[in-house]
Amino acid sequence: MTGKESGKEEKAYRPLKTQDLLQQVLFRYVLEGNAASEEGHLAWVTSGFPVEIPVAMGITATYPEQYGAVIGSQKVGPALCGFAEELGYSQELCSYARSSIGSTRKPEESPLNGLPKPQALLACNNICGTVLRWYDAISQMTGAPVFLLDTPPIEGEQQPHHLAYVHRGIARLVEFLSNTFGASLEEKRLREVAANSTKAIGLWTKSLEACKNRPSPLNCADRFMTMAPIVSMRGAEHIIEFYQALYDEVRERVSQGIGAIRNEKVRLLWDNIPPWFSIFKFFNGLAKRGVVFPADTYTHAWSGSIEGEDLFDSAATIYSNVYLNKGLQAKVDKMVELIKDYDLDGFIMFSVRSCKRYSLGQLVSKELVTRETGVPGVVIEGDMVDSRLFNEAQIQTRIDALLEMFE
Amino acid sequence: MIDSQGNVLGSHLVPTGASGAVAARRCLEELSRKSGVDATGVSTTSTGYGRSLIDFAEKSVTEITCHSIGVHNLNANIRLLIDVGGQDSKVIRIGENGRPTDFEINDKCSAGTGRFLEVMARVLEVSIDELGPLALQSDSPCSISSTCTVFAESEVVGRIGAGESSKDIAAGVHAAMASKISTLSKRVGVVTPVCVTGGVALNPAFRHYLSKQIGAELWMPDNPQLTGALGAALLSLEL
Numbered sequence: 001m002t003g004k005e006s007g008k009e010e011k012a013y014r015p016l017k018t019q020d021l022l023q024q025v026l027f028r029y030v031l032e033g034n035a036a037s038e039e040g041h042l043a044w045v046t047s048g049f050p051v052e053i054p055v056a057m058g059i060t061a062t063y064p065e066q067y068g069a070v071i072g073s074q075k076v077g078p079a080l081c082g083f084a085e086e087l088g089y090s091q092e093l094c095s096y097a098r099s100s101i102g103s104t105r106k107p108e109e110s111p112l113n114g115l116p117k118p119q120a121l122l123a124c125n126n127i128c129g130t131v132l133r134w135y136d137a138i139s140q141m142t143g144a145p146v147f148l149l150d151t152p153p154i155e156g157e158q159q160p161h162h163l164a165y166v167h168r169g170i171a172r173l174v175e176f177l178s179n180t181f182g183a184s185l186e187e188k189r190l191r192e193v194a195a196n197s198t199k200a201i202g203l204w205t206k207s208l209e210a211c212k213n214r215p216s217p218l219n220c221a222d223r224f225m226t227m228a229p230i231v232s233m234r235g236a237e238h239i240i241e242f243y244q245a246l247y248d249e250v251r252e253r254v255s256q257g258i259g260a261i262r263n264e265k266v267r268l269l270w271d272n273i274p275p276w277f278s279i280f281k282f283f284n285g286l287a288k289r290g291v292v293f294p295a296d297t298y299t300h301a302w303s304g305s306i307e308g309e310d311l312f313d314s315a316a317t318i319y320s321n322v323y324l325n326k327g328l329q330a331k332v333d334k335m336v337e338l339i340k341d342y343d344l345d346g347f348i349m350f351s352v353r354s355c356k357r358y359s360l361g362q363l364v365s366k367e368l369v370t371r372e373t374g375v376p377g378v379v380i381e382g383d384m385v386d387s388r389l390f391n392e393a394q395i396q397t398r399i400d401a402l403l404e405m406f407e
Numbered sequence: 408m409i410d411s412q413g414n415v416l417g418s419h420l421v422p423t424g425a426s427g428a429v430a431a432r433r434c435l436e437e438l439s440r441k442s443g444v445d446a447t448g449v450s451t452t453s454t455g456y457g458r459s460l461i462d463f464a465e466k467s468v469t470e471i472t473c474h475s476i477g478v479h480n481l482n483a484n485i486r487l488l489i490d491v492g493g494q495d496s497k498v499i500r501i502g503e504n505g506r507p508t509d510f511e512i513n514d515k516c517s518a519g520t521g522r523f524l525e526v527m528a529r530v531l532e533v534s535i536d537e538l539g540p541l542a543l544q545s546d547s548p549c550s551i552s553s554t555c556t557v558f559a560e561s562e563v564v565g566r567i568g569a570g571e572s573s574k575d576i577a578a579g580v581h582a583a584m585a586s587k588i589s590t591l592s593k594r595v596g597v598v599t600p601v602c603v604t605g606g607v608a609l610n611p612a613f614r615h616y617l618s619k620q621i622g623a624e625l626w627m628p629d630n631p632q633l634t635g636a637l638g639a640a641l642l643s644l645e646l
Contacts, residue, residue, distance in 0.1 A: 363594065370509070376508065376509060378510075381515070391514075393456055393457075394512070394514045397456070397469050397470070397471070397512070397514075398512065400468075400469045401469040401471035401472060401507065401510060404468060404469060404471070404472040404506075404507070405506060405507060405508065
């Protein structure tokens with residue numbers, strides 16, 4: 001539909017048709033979570049957890065980090081973080097953790113009346129160490145037991161003893177889930193769930209890679225929205241249909257030369273979680289100035305398939321080697337690779353006050369990435385959920401100055 | 408305000424106050440009065456915080472780019488610019504074409520800005536203009552360890568209570584501030600010759616300690632508070 005037909009001025013940003021399907025998928029996720037909680041088989045799970053294992057055992061997963069994004073986008077982050085701060089939690093603590101603790105304390109004041117009550121809490125520290133203490137706090141409030149899958153950080157290549165250690169952790173996870181839920185793991189079922197994950201991730205990766213085209217068919221906010229099923233419903237069969245629909249739409253855009261934004265002039269890389277409370281305003285505001293983000297380090301984090309002879313080994317390898325569990329050099333290499341492959345003009349690194357694991361080292365990486373690629377970058381500071389830490393005027397100046405370098 | 412050849416016709420400085428737009432209009436009127444040239448209607452570029460609120464400006468450009476272009480116009484050899492103002496401090500790497508190629512801003516901590524010196528001058532009961540010369544009289548600066556303006560103020564009060572002289576305290580205050588700016592500069596990379604601008608550049612003690620800490624001579628333009636405005640005016644020529 002053109003701007004004239006709609007009777008409004010054309011927006012700089014083109015919404016995805018797949019958005020409607022996404023709403024349906026997410027609605028189903030909420031309903032399934034509520035039902036599972038009532039039936040006694042709901043686990044809260046961190047975003048980088050090998051969720052294929054509990055899913056194959058008939059356990060439903062729900063994701064507090066994703067709920068943190070909901071809290072942020074509904075602009076209730078400061079209020080819910082405040083409820084945790086009243087309990088004595090520091091403002092320095094991750095705002096996903098604070099808002100989660102706050103919403104568990106006061107579900108009646110939280111979006112969707114809070115996350116459904118869990119029967120188990122499954123934390124994997126491949127994304128950060130805070131998750132364990134966060135889940136411990138939730139455990140105290142809900143009585144649900146915590147399981148930690150420990151994946152020590154990797155510097156360089158993963159060592160055999162490291163792999164064996166994580167492998168043992170996965171075996172213990174199965175024991176924990178059997179004891180907690182009376183469930184058992186069948187290899188055949190795990191292979192089916194893993195195959196569903198692989199298919200969805202495969203389609204997702206193709207959509208991401210299509211952004212190498214000019215104009216880019218997807219912008220940052222598109223990817224942060226459509227990654228939701230990959231984060232929270234990996235292993236489910238019905239999300240494959242969603243990722244097929246998304247990929248079809250992306251392919252159609254590419255074949256017709258339609259970009260995610262109308263007038264693509266500058267192509268940038270985004271690093272880190274987005275400011276959820278301002279995600280559309282932020283990226284669409286830049287879209288009006290011709291700035292598109294064909295790639296980011298976050299939505300590229302899910303890749304690889306659990307397959308082969310030993311499925312636990314495969315899961316241990318994939319989930320240990322996630323972006324945030326590797327050293328600074330691996331992060332720099334990834335950024336350099338994305339800038340080159342996606343033909344980007346520069347990069348914006350969001351230093352997220354909450355997420356120390358993601359943000360630590362950004363000043364050094366910025367220098368190294370510029371040295372290796374020759375493109376300029378800028379670090380802006382704020383938070384993903386706690387909008388009290390987001391100073392718009394200061395961020396504007398830094399981004400404007402970066403964009404002026406391209407004039 | 409400049410002519411089409413880039414010659415400066417006049418300048419005027421007013422505090423922004425509660426309304427940037429009102430201050431800018433007042434500045435324009437004063438500029439017309441002082442220069443004898445009607446400044447209303449000339450091509451104008453706005454810069455700095457609140458730049459987008461100046462309704463009569465055709466273009467708004469960040470102070471990062473404006474300072475860079477302004478300094479380049481005055482001295483094309485400069486590759487590193489350190490600008491220390493009342494609200495923030497920035498270090499800008501200037502490319503050969505006068506455009507910034509990299510920058511860092513301290514806009515989180517007032518201990519790296521002119522406000523730090525204003526607060527300390529008040530505690531020491533001297534004017535801001537007297538603070539620098541007072542510090543230069545010291546040959547034994549006392550150490551100010553606090554990294555926050557508010558707590559540094561308590562520390563200075565403590566030093567006064569301990570009987571330390573005003574000149575040694577003033578010197579310590581400048582050294583502490585220069586140390587912050589020096590760290591920021593080293594992050595961008597110190598490339599000589601280095602230029603220093605902003606209101607704080609007028610303070611000789613700050614220049615002395617900064618030069619010492621970054622290990623480089625500093626070049627300062629005649630009007631270090633106006634290089635951003637000069638850059639903005641030069642950009643208006645392109646309109």
